[in-house]
Structure formats: structure tokens, C-alpha cells
Amino acid sequence: MASISVGCNWKHVAVPVQKGSKENVADNLEYLEPAIYDMSQVPVHPKNTENSDLCELKCRPPIDHISIEGDPTKSLTVQKSPSYADHPLVVGPRYQPCDFRCTWATYLGKDTSGVFVLGLNAGLLLARRLHMTRPTRAYHIQGIFGQATDNYFLDGRIVEKATFHHIKRIHMARVLSSMQAAHQKQMFEQCGVDLQSQAAYELAVQGLVRPSSGKIPVIYSIKCIHLQPPHFTLEVQCINEYEMYLKTIIHEVGMQLRSVATCTSIQCIRHGHLKLDHALLRKYWHLQQVLDNMAK
Structure with a gap:
């Protein structure tokens, strides 16, 4: 899967930054076509942060199941129908929390709020490099x-x-x-x-x-x-x-x-060069806003 690199969020006091974030981004990705983005841990509670715009996007249909029916001694017909082995109601959400990885560029304690830089999937190495530069x-x-x-x-x-x-x-x-x-x-x-x-x-x-x-x-x-x-x-x-x-x-x-x-x-x-204007408030910790933030 393709993945994005680094995002800048606003951390609140006593909020565990990585806890719960995988579920939130995974839920948002469920409404996108597959193999577009592989996101990571932005900490929010998924039930409270559903993005209505993302919910309206088209989801990938299940793959087709091909079967051959009929009497072998007579003519056979090829039937094509949705495969229940690939249906979300059977296999569950297409994106799981274990699909995402996340790390911080610099750790903020539980009593600290403010600008918090995260590396997402392919951005893990970039986040570590940012930490090693000691901004x-x-x-x-x-x-x-x-x-x-x-x-x-x-x-x-x-x-x-x-x-x-x-x-x-x-x-x-x-x-x-x-x-x-x-x-x-x-x-x-x-x-x-x-x-x-x-x-x-x-x-x-x-x-x-x-x-x-x-x-x-x-x-x-x-x-x-x-x-x-x-x-x-x-x-x-x-x-x-x-x-x-x-x-x-x-x-x-x-x-x-x-x-x-x-x-x-x-x-x-x-x-470093990231200021308050670059940070996303918690109410904007959704997939599309995170993508837009990392694109800046």
C-alpha cells in the first residue's frame, strides 16, 4: 500500500497520543477505494470522530466469485456473483489497526499540550531523522x-x-x-x-x-x-x-x-519550523484532514 509521511497534530494534556488512533483512521479508510493510503495512529475515539464526507464515499465492492453450474453431461453455464469470502460483513473491516504504524518525532509528556509531530508508516524514518536533527x-x-x-x-x-x-x-x-x-x-x-x-x-x-x-x-x-x-x-x-x-x-x-x-x-x-498554524485540533483528526495537513 502507498503511505504518507509526517503529520502535525495538536496534543491535549493527558491524551495518550497513539492510543485509539489506529481504529479512527482505519474506520475512515473503510469508505475509500482500497490501496490508496495506508495511514496510522492519530489518537481519537472512532465512534465520536466519524467524518460524514468520508462515509458518503464509495466502498470497493467484493471481488467476483466464478462458478460453473449445470449437468456435466449437458451444457454448463458460468455464473458470476459477489464473493462472500471478501464481503466486509463476513471478513470485517478492510483496514485493521495492525495495518498502521506510527511514531513521534519528539515525545511530549502527559502534562504537555501543543504541537506534536507524528510519522505515519513511510514517515517513520523521516520522523526519526527529524528527532536526530534535534530541532x-x-x-x-x-x-x-x-x-x-x-x-x-x-x-x-x-x-x-x-x-x-x-x-x-x-x-x-x-x-x-x-x-x-x-x-x-x-x-x-x-x-x-x-x-x-x-x-x-x-x-x-x-x-x-x-x-x-x-x-x-x-x-x-x-x-x-x-x-x-x-x-x-x-x-x-x-x-x-x-x-x-x-x-x-x-x-x-x-x-x-x-x-x-x-x-x-x-x-x-x-x-522546529512547525508552528501552531500547522497543527490539527483534535476535532479535525480525520483521514482527509490528516492527508491535507501532510500535503502542506
């Missing part, structure tokens, strides 16, 4: 001052409380600029050059400086885009990050401001 990603991370939890997230058990009325935007800007400078210094140190040297300048003009290891998180930019105590939002551009690391950023900001803070939301707004 930068941007996040909007929301937090709340005044409380700290045992898992650094809002749903955890509160273990500490503190005041936050002394926190001003200028204090926030100083802390964030210090964190960003520390990470920039760390990048050049990993490359073995002095930050104040000519070698560091020549390295910087070549483009984005990436860490030698794919397991070390690095922040390229961090700024506060909203502050209305106790609530605030940070915009972070980083590489090699993971969900717990993003949560600890909020915790560290709270400690640096002589208070405590807990992460309340993590939203990926950009994955």
Missing part, C-alpha cells in the same frame, strides 16, 4: 507563585507555601536573563572555547550552537510574557528538553525570587 522547540510555561508541590506540577501535593507580593517584573527579568546567560556560557564551555575569545565569536556566527550531547537540556531564550501575581507565563526556546526539566524551570524561578512556584501548564508552540 529547537518553543514552549509557553505557566506557573503560580506562593506554593510548591512534591511533583512540581499543579496536581501534586502542596509541600510548601510562601509570599509572593514582593515579586516585580524587573526582578523576574533579572533572574531570567541570568539563567539564559548561564546556559549560553555552558554551550560554549561544552564546545571547549572561551566565551570571550575569537573562537567563540566565529562559532556563534556559524549559526545555532548545539550541545555535543543530545541529553543535556540547553535554554537559548527565556522571557516572561505575562506576569499578574500569583500567575505568570514564560516563553522558553530550548533543545534536548523534557517535561520534568520544564517543570523544574518554574520551581527554580520561584526559588531565585525568594518565593516558591509550581508549574500549572506546558504548551509546545513550535517544533
Whole structure:
């Protein structure tokens, strides 16, 4: 079967991205002519996401069954009728979940929403290559001052409380600029050059400086885009990050401001060159919309 490569979806918090997606796409494919597309795991519940337009498309009829009838001592007739061995009511749906394969380009945790890139069937290798290139990603991370939890997230058990009325935007800007400078210094140190040297300048003009290891998180930019105590939002551009690391950023900001803070939301707004405009909302996770999205 032919297959398509990579699609960009919008992941909701606590939604298992691969669970249930095979069934949804398989159900949609049932209404298409066979051997057109071999799709994969976009996670939705099939009963709630039937596409009325796809349901109206013509399905491939069963293959013909040829039989020879009549008395062998006399004339024989050739009969052609639909084969029940190929009828969907007998053999079941023409497309099964096991026909589809899917993988992510970069994993998002259960508490993270936003842009999520998937490779479908032939796109599995492309998704892995995209992951190996280690593209930068941007996040909007929301937090709340005044409380700290045992898992650094809002749903955890509160273990500490503190005041936050002394926190001003200028204090926030100083802390964030210090964190960003520390990470920039760390990048050049990993490359073995002095930050104040000519070698560091020549390295910087070549483009984005990436860490030698794919397991070390690095922040390229961090700024506060909203502050209305106790609530605030940070915009972070980083590489090699993971969900717990993003949560600890909020915790560290709270400690640096002589208070405590807990992460309340993590939203990926950009994955490489893919932005929110490229992502499909869950209500559009149907076959035709997925095909259109991957064609862009």
C-alpha cells in the first residue's frame, strides 16, 4: 500500500497520543477505494470522530466469485456473483489497526499540550531523522507563585507555601536573563572555547550552537510574557528538553525570587519550523484532514 509521511497534530494534556488512533483512521479508510493510503495512529475515539464526507464515499465492492453450474453431461453455464469470502460483513473491516504504524518525532509528556509531530508508516524514518536533527522547540510555561508541590506540577501535593507580593517584573527579568546567560556560557564551555575569545565569536556566527550531547537540556531564550501575581507565563526556546526539566524551570524561578512556584501548564508552540498554524485540533483528526495537513 502507498503511505504518507509526517503529520502535525495538536496534543491535549493527558491524551495518550497513539492510543485509539489506529481504529479512527482505519474506520475512515473503510469508505475509500482500497490501496490508496495506508495511514496510522492519530489518537481519537472512532465512534465520536466519524467524518460524514468520508462515509458518503464509495466502498470497493467484493471481488467476483466464478462458478460453473449445470449437468456435466449437458451444457454448463458460468455464473458470476459477489464473493462472500471478501464481503466486509463476513471478513470485517478492510483496514485493521495492525495495518498502521506510527511514531513521534519528539515525545511530549502527559502534562504537555501543543504541537506534536507524528510519522505515519513511510514517515517513520523521516520522523526519526527529524528527532536526530534535534530541532529547537518553543514552549509557553505557566506557573503560580506562593506554593510548591512534591511533583512540581499543579496536581501534586502542596509541600510548601510562601509570599509572593514582593515579586516585580524587573526582578523576574533579572533572574531570567541570568539563567539564559548561564546556559549560553555552558554551550560554549561544552564546545571547549572561551566565551570571550575569537573562537567563540566565529562559532556563534556559524549559526545555532548545539550541545555535543543530545541529553543535556540547553535554554537559548527565556522571557516572561505575562506576569499578574500569583500567575505568570514564560516563553522558553530550548533543545534536548523534557517535561520534568520544564517543570523544574518554574520551581527554580520561584526559588531565585525568594518565593516558591509550581508549574500549572506546558504548551509546545513550535517544533522546529512547525508552528501552531500547522497543527490539527483534535476535532479535525480525520483521514482527509490528516492527508491535507501532510500535503502542506
